[in-house]
Amino acid sequence: MINVTDFQTGLTQLQEAPLAIAYISMPNCSVCVSVKPQLIKRLGPTGIPLLHFDAAALPEVAGSFQVLTAPAILLYAQGKEVDRQARFIDFNRLETEVKNYLAAGSAPVDYAALFASEE
Numbered sequence: 001m002i003n004v005t006d007f008q009t010g011l012t013q014l015q016e017a018p019l020a021i022a023y024i025s026m027p028n029c030s031v032c033v034s035v036k037p038q039l040i041k042r043l044g045p046t047g048i049p050l051l052h053f054d055a056a057a058l059p060e061v062a063g064s065f066q067v068l069t070a071p072a073i074l075l076y077a078q079g080k081e082v083d084r085q086a087r088f089i090d091f092n093r094l095e096t097e098v099k100n101y102l103a104a105g106s107a108p109v110d111y112a113a114l115f116a117s118e119e
Contacts, residue, residue: 001040001050007058010051013080019101020049026070035071035089041045042091046098076102 004010004022014020023039025032025035036052055061055070065108067075067086075097083097 001036001044001052003052007053007060007064008056010053011020013051014076016059017049017076018078019098019113020076021098022053022065022072022074022076022102024053024055024061024067024070024072024074027054029070029119031087032071034114038089038091039073042095043098046102048102050099064078070077075101 001011002010004013008117009024021039021043023036030052039050053061057069059066069086071089072084072086073089073094074081075094076085081100083094085094111118
């Protein structure tokens with residue numbers, strides 16, 4: 001897990017990675033303490049970047065990500081947020097989402113070709 005110390009750098013990493021997870025926590029949060037090791041254990045082996053944002057150390061986290069509670073896990077694909085969970089994390093759902101994105105590959109979707117009429 002990558003501990004983000006500079007907010008802009010962390011944001012850039014999220015936007016440039018084909019698939020990445022932002023983990024947002026607060027100090028003295030008992031749920032955060034139990035979620036972090038599970039996140040590392042279950043999604044660390046996938047090789048996707050896991051970026052840890054401490055909302056107390058980086059005050060811009062709450063406003064930028066629009067997170068009102070901790071912990072929060074945001075899944076980013078191709079620089080866009082595609083899934084969000086807060087407080088009660090469904091790891092099975094998160095793992096399924098990650099596996100689906102990894103199986104789909106990192107090539108951007110050609111929407112013009114996808115919706116072209118077949119005449």
